[in-house]
Amino acid sequence: MHAFLTGPMFYISIAVLVIGLLVRVVRYIRGLDWKLDRVAYRAHRKAGMKGAARSIFKWLVPFGTRSWRVQPVMTVVFFVFHIGVVAVPLFLLAHNMFLEEKLGFSFFTLPALAADILSWGVLAALLILVLRRIALPEVRILTTFHDYFILALTAAPFVTGLICRYDPANYDFWLLIHIAAGELLLILIPFTKLSHVVTFFLSRAQIGMDFGIKRGGMKGKGMAW
Amino acid sequence: MFDRILLATSATEACDHAARVAFNMAERYKSYLNIFHVLGLPTRAYSQDVIDVKTRERVTADEEYVAWVKEEIRGYYERLLEKTGDNYGIEVAVGSPHREILRAARNNDPDLVVMGGSTGHMEDSSYKKTTAGSTFQRVAKAAHCPVLVVTRPAASFWGGFSRIVLGTDFSEASDVAFEYALQLARALDCELFLFHAVDVSAMAMGKVMAQDDIEEKLRVARRRMRSRYVPKMPDFESYTMDAWEGLPYVEITKYAREKQADLIIMAHHAKRDASGQAPMGSTMEQVIVRAACPVLSINRSVKK
Amino acid sequence: MPEGTLCNKQPVDTEEQLKALLADKGGQIYYEEMKHLDVDVEMLRQTLGKSLKSRLRTWLSMCARCGMCADSCFFYRINDRDPKQVPAYKIQSTLGEIVRKNGNVDNAFMHMAMETAWAKCTCCNRCAMYCPHGIDVGVMISYLRGLLYQQGFVPWEMKVGAGMHRVYRAQMDVTPEDFVDTFEWMVEEYEEDYPGLNVPVDKDDADILYTVNAREVKHYPEDLAEAAILFNIAGENWTVPSKGWELTSLAMFAGDWEACRLQVESVYDAMDRLKPKRMVGTECGHAHRATVVEGPYWAGRPDGLPPVESIHYVEWVAEALRTGKLKIDPEKRIKEPVTIQDSCNYIRNHGLRDVTREIMSYIVEPGYFIDMAPNGEHNYCCGGGGGFNGIGLYRPQRNKALITKRDQIMHTGASLVIAPCHNCWDAIRDLEEEYQIGIRWSFLKPLLIDMVVVPEHMKPKE
Numbered sequence: 005m006h007a008f009l010t011g012p013m014f015y016i017s018i019a020v021l022v023i024g025l026l027v028r029v030v031r032y033i034r035g036l037d038w039k040l041d042r043v044a045y046r047a048h049r050k051a052g053m054k055g056a057a058r059s060i061f062k063w064l065v066p067f068g069t070r071s072w073r074v075q076p077v078m079t080v081v082f083f084v085f086h087i088g089v090v091a092v093p094l095f096l097l098a099h100n101m102f103l104e105e106k107l108g109f110s111f112f113t114l115p116a117l118a119a120d121i122l123s124w125g126v127l128a129a130l131l132i133l134v135l136r137r138i139a140l141p142e143v144r145i146l147t148t149f150h151d152y153f154i155l156a157l158t159a160a161p162f163v164t165g166l167i168c169r170y171d172p173a174n175y176d177f178w179l180l181i182h183i184a185a186g187e188l189l190l191i192l193i194p195f196t197k198l199s200h201v202v203t204f205f206l207s208r209a210q211i212g213m214d215f216g217i218k219r220g221g222m223k224g225k226g227m228a229w
Numbered sequence: 230m231f232d233r234i235l236l237a238t239s240a241t242e243a244c245d246h247a248a249r250v251a252f253n254m255a256e257r258y259k260s261y262l263n264i265f266h267v268l269g270l271p272t273r274a275y276s277q278d279v280i281d282v283k284t285r286e287r288v289t290a291d292e293e294y295v296a297w298v299k300e301e302i303r304g305y306y307e308r309l310l311e312k313t314g315d316n317y318g319i320e321v322a323v324g325s326p327h328r329e330i331l332r333a334a335r336n337n338d339p340d341l342v343v344m345g346g347s348t349g350h351m352e353d354s355s356y357k358k359t360t361a362g363s364t365f366q367r368v369a370k371a372a373h374c375p376v377l378v379v380t381r382p383a384a385s386f387w388g389g390f391s392r393i394v395l396g397t398d399f400s401e402a403s404d405v406a407f408e409y410a411l412q413l414a415r416a417l418d419c420e421l422f423l424f425h426a427v428d429v430s431a432m433a434m435g436k437v438m439a440q441d442d443i444e445e446k447l448r449v450a451r452r453r454m455r456s457r458y459v460p461k462m463p464d465f466e467s468y469t470m471d472a473w474e475g476l477p478y479v480e481i482t483k484y485a486r487e488k489q490a491d492l493i494i495m496a497h498h499a500k501r502d503a504s505g506q507a508p509m510g511s512t513m514e515q516v517i518v519r520a521a522c523p524v525l526s527i528n529r530s531v532k533k
Numbered sequence: 534m535p536e537g538t539l540c541n542k543q544p545v546d547t548e549e550q551l552k553a554l555l556a557d558k559g560g561q562i563y564y565e566e567m568k569h570l571d572v573d574v575e576m577l578r579q580t581l582g583k584s585l586k587s588r589l590r591t592w593l594s595m596c597a598r599c600g601m602c603a604d605s606c607f608f609y610r611i612n613d614r615d616p617k618q619v620p621a622y623k624i625q626s627t628l629g630e631i632v633r634k635n636g637n638v639d640n641a642f643m644h645m646a647m648e649t650a651w652a653k654c655t656c657c658n659r660c661a662m663y664c665p666h667g668i669d670v671g672v673m674i675s676y677l678r679g680l681l682y683q684q685g686f687v688p689w690e691m692k693v694g695a696g697m698h699r700v701y702r703a704q705m706d707v708t709p710e711d712f713v714d715t716f717e718w719m720v721e722e723y724e725e726d727y728p729g730l731n732v733p734v735d736k737d738d739a740d741i742l743y744t745v746n747a748r749e750v751k752h753y754p755e756d757l758a759e760a761a762i763l764f765n766i767a768g769e770n771w772t773v774p775s776k777g778w779e780l781t782s783l784a785m786f787a788g789d790w791e792a793c794r795l796q797v798e799s800v801y802d803a804m805d806r807l808k809p810k811r812m813v814g815t816e817c818g819h820a821h822r823a824t825v826v827e828g829p830y831w832a833g834r835p836d837g838l839p840p841v842e843s844i845h846y847v848e849w850v851a852e853a854l855r856t857g858k859l860k861i862d863p864e865k866r867i868k869e870p871v872t873i874q875d876s877c878n879y880i881r882n883h884g885l886r887d888v889t890r891e892i893m894s895y896i897v898e899p900g901y902f903i904d905m906a907p908n909g910e911h912n913y914c915c916g917g918g919g920g921f922n923g924i925g926l927y928r929p930q931r932n933k934a935l936i937t938k939r940d941q942i943m944h945t946g947a948s949l950v951i952a953p954c955h956n957c958w959d960a961i962r963d964l965e966e967e968y969q970i971g972i973r974w975s976f977l978k979p980l981l982i983d984m985v986v987v988p989e990h991m992k993p994k995e
Contacts, residue, residue, distance in 0.1 A: 032587045033587075035586045035587025035590070036586070036587055037586050037588075038830075038835070038837075039833065041586075041588050042827055042830035044829075044830075044835060044837030047835055047836040047837055048836075059667060063667075070662065070663070071664070071665070074604065075604070142614065142619045142622075143598070143600035143603075144616070145616035145622050146598035146600055146619065146621050146622055146625065151597075151598050197594070197597060200595055200597065200666065203591055203595050204666060206591070207595060208666065208667045210588055210667065211661065211667030211668075212667070217837065218837055219826065219881070220881075220884020220885070223883060223884040223885065224883075224884025224885065224886060228909060228911070229662060278559075278925060289558045289559050291555065291556060292556065324751070325753070328753070328754065328755075530725055
């Protein structure tokens with residue numbers, strides 16, 4: 005089982021992830037239509053690029069936009085969650101060793117303490133996000149099963165990973181579950197709202213181009229996000 | 230002289246005195262009387278709804294409603310309409326009152342516009358706050374015909390004009406007013422009283438004036454009147470000239486009363502004064518609300 | 534398929550149809566007929582297939598349902614934080630449902646969608662600035678309006694408005710003759726005060742082509758005179774087109790994209806015909822957006838720009854003050870607490886924030902200008918945008934929506950509100966009437982006329 009999950013299944017999940025996301029990107033870009041979207045993408049590439057870059061960058065910086073600033077609690081939760089959710093899978097020592105072995109390369113490695121803090125941060129943030137969905141009427145009304153599903157999907161590898169870390173007795177069992185959960189997550193990313201790992205950038209770039217080209221970007225100092 | 234009279238009316242009490250004057254004039258001079266009513270401005274942007282100036286209700290100004298309003302107006306003036314016979318028309322428009330009155334005056338080219346005082350409600354309406362000056366001021370400023378305003382019961386007016394007071398301040402506009410007054414006096418065989426008031430208030434002169442100075446000013450005013458107006462009425466005899474000192478609007482009102490005038494004619498100054506205040510000096514405004522006879526306003530653009 | 538005589542899927546294309554529609558007092562019969570209007574599911578599907586592409590589809594599907602847009606919406610804030618007023622909910626429960634059900638929706642649903650599209654959103658686009666994913670609900674509501682319009686589920690005044698543009702190429706029944714005649718009348722009325730004042734009609738190769746809002750012609754023609762006076766004082770070589778003078782587009786509020794195209798092309802034709810260097814539009818926000826920002830796309834212009842450079846009136850004023858074409862008498866600057874209401878359509882949708890503040894620096898005595906909070910691109914809608922002001926059916930909702938702006942104004946302590954936008958101006962007028970907070974409001978033109986230095990040759994001789 006371990007061999008299958010770390011062998012063929014690993015390659016399959018990576019492939020599904022990469023191909024799935026690539027298809028997403030290509031389909032999105034091909035589906036952009038200057039007339040329907042009413043944005044002259046081609047005619048003003050430079051203004052478009054500038055608008056897109058600003059639009060993405062400002063939102064990647066904690067408290068970089070007014071929206072982040074006026075909702076500070078959400079902003080902290082959001083960034084703790086997203087930084088952890090991106091950094092831990094990529095930069096954990098164990099993951100890097102695995103990558104080195106399977107794909108022949110590895111990333112920078114996080115110190116163990118940082119990885120612990122980030123992981124716990126992710127789970128804490130997840131908990132708050134769930135509670136927020138239940139407690140706030142304006143979020144509750146929007147929430148669907150899918151939203152809880154992807155939260156659970158994201159939580160699974162972290163929960164199992166932390167169990168591995170703290171429960172050496174049943175390490176092998178939990179590791180297996182952990183790998184399965186991780187691979188399930190990778191496979192489902194392109195088919196769920198988790199595809200925002202790429203569509204976030206596409207959508208932000210698009211609205212950035214909209215404001216950058218059409219809605220004042222070529223007039224004022226650029227959108228005051 | 231008065232072939233066509235446009236009576237701008239709210240068809241409420243506020244316009245009763247004006248209406249009586251207009252109907253009496255129409256009867257006396259066989260004028261066509263155009264009774265003109267403005268419903269009000271649409272309340273919602275480009276919508277059809279207006280606040281009816283009379284009922285203060287929100288209504289839809291469609292054909293049906295307009296027909297109803299016309300019938301209401303006909304009913305309101307039922308007794309007065311006996312004076313005009315069939316020689317009248319009723320028009321109803323939607324918009325800001327001054328603008329629509331001016332538009333009607335432009336389209337129908339009347340010889341005279343007759344208006345009443347404020348409708349009262351307009352005072353507390355927020356429309357008014359955006360715009361300096363009343364409907365009358367704005368009409369008087371821009372109309373190409375004389376504008377007659379009646380705010381008080383015109384005690385000394387019985388249908389025709391016989392004694393006309395012209396208040397002059399020697400301006401270009403006053404010259405136009407003089408020409409009109411002379412023409413009117415000739416046509417209707419009236420007596421004409423040319424009058425100038427020397428403003429001796431400390432506010433106007435910047436100091437308390439010595440009596441010698443006042444008398445000198447009065448002499449100058451009389452000389453000026455003679456040289457300015459007498460050569461222009463070679464074959465006209467029945468005129469009198471006077472210059473009094475005091476507060477101009479008080480003096481004009483007093484003078485008109487003493488002479489038993491049935492019409493006061495004054496020039497309307499289109500220019501804004503230095504303080505950026507609404508057009509027309511306060512003198513005419515004050516005379517209008519005080520005089521016991523109709524007041525006729527003439528601006529420079531009135532055709533001779 | 535029951536189609537009403539007035540309420541149906543056909544746009545108003547003739548004067549007779551328009552009159553018939555107008556004769557229906559307040560749309561009583563129209564709304565009655567709407568209760569029985571069928572949904573053409575096939576047409577809805579086809580339209581979705583043709584026009585709902587990656588941008589909108591992605592927005593709908595990627596929405597993280599995080600609710601961060603809630604507080605950005607003034608409707609949500611003034612309606613006691615009703616969750617049904619959350620922008621994401623408003624679009625998901627309407628357009629989102631239509632897409633999920635592939636057009637299989639009924640009459641009751643369309644009524645709900647109509648109320649959402651016109652009475653719960655003014656398309657102010659503020660929420661787009663607060664969504665981490667950059668989802669612009671205003672754009673989607675506008676798209677939804679297009680679907681609803683096509684199906685005949687559109688407020689009466691919107692159908693009338695779009696019909697006006699189709700029949701008269703203006704938002705009201707003002708013909709080219711009416712326009713020229715009124716403009717000339719106004720100039721005539723004011724030339725006593727400003728000798729030499731004139732209005733050049735259809736002049737070729739002018740520096741400025743001036744376009745207006747039909748409402749000015751119909752109800753506030755002084756505005757035309759004021760524009761003429763200011764252009765003359767500034768010594769501009771300007772003109773107005775006898776055709777193609779209407780800058781506004783109620784068709785945009787209605788979602789009648791075909792009428793939008795017809796309307797904006799009439800203006801572009803005037804540009805092509807008269808070859809001006811620039812177009813300056815009057816003080817109107819949505820009109821600017823319609824003709825300058827969105828218009829090029831309706832007309833199919835690949836560069837996304839109008840045929841000649843086109844600017845909003847505030848841009849011209851700022852430039853004229855900056856270059857000294859208009860000089861302000863320092864004595865006459867505004868010396869009372871004053872604030873500015875920027876139109877969403879030129880500030881959030883065309884980046885003119887600094888322009889209006891520059892104008893304030895010239896016309897207001899230092900210390901008397903107080904900005905609203907929030908302001909600039911983050912300013913709230915006046916409460917009457919997107920057609921909201923004109924719809925009788927939704928008047929109570931509109932009056933409530935004014936509360937945001939009322940409170941914003943009251944917090945500044947200003948007694949004068951400058952609103953270089955017809956819709957904002959109307960909304961502020963109405964909020965004063967409704968809530969009586971003791972403010973005055975004004976366009977820029979009358980204020981400028983009061984304080985500008987008139988050159989010697991334009992002063993009346995006497």
